[in-house]
Amino acid sequence: MTDEDRFLFDLQGYIVVPDALSPEQLELLNAILDEQIAEKASDARTHRFGGLLSWGKPYRDLVDNPRLQSQLEQIVGDRFRLDHLFLDVCRDGKGPIGTTLHGSSGYFDPAQYYRHHRGRMYNGLTVVAYNLRDVNPGDGGTGVIPGSHKSNFNFPNEWRDLEEAHPRVDHLTGPAGTAVVFTEALTHGTLPWRGSGERRTAFYKFSPHPVSWAAGYFDASEYDGLSARQVNILEPPNARYGGRRRP
Secondary structure, eight states: OOHHHHHHHHHHSEEEETTSSOHHHHHHHHHHHHHHHHHHOTTOSEEEEOOGGGGOHHHHGGGGOGGGHHHHHHHTOTTOEEEEEEEEEESSBSBTTBTBOBOOTTSOOTTSOEEEETTEEEESSEEEEEESSOBOTTSOEEEEOTTGGGOSSOOOGGGOBTTSOOTTOEEOOBOTTOEEEEETTSOEEEEOBOOSSOEEEEEEEEEOTTOOSSSOOOOGGGSTTOOHHHHHHTSOSSOOOTTOOOO
């Protein structure tokens, strides 16, 4: 993570990481997703998929993507854990959860927060959103209010619906393979999809090791071929003390 990245994350609440996925990864990830869409959502205008880790190694590899290790260690902490994940597909209009802005700006939320102390940032739930297809200006998709992760007041209610984009909302774009990393303390939402193709975005959400936003935890024994590091990242929330019961 560069000095510029740190400055931008503190300033905006997000950074954009180009080429977080290789062309080979994109080909494999999209081929698997094609199969899932054909099986579960061939006629759906929009759909949210869970259970990505059971889809195979290409999706499990994103548990500890080397391209994002430095960013996550500095944003979330060097013992971050995977909290939960899902993948959204949208062909037109509103996504699976609509176009409502949400997040934790304006008050302290113990599960999703942003703080800075003595040269170090501290974040709760933090998102890595991977574009599996291109997201161009005007297409829609992820929108955020930059800087709102440090706001002392709730955002105005009249800004809440992104059906019509507010000028203070940044539309986060990028070619396939781009990752956007943002704190869930940032006010964010989904702009209506108006792109010529499908929106395909995989969301991997990470928390500090003793914290959980989601009620369910992963069982690493359910997945073949995990590295020791991946097993650690899938561990349930705890203080990571020595002698604890391990997966």
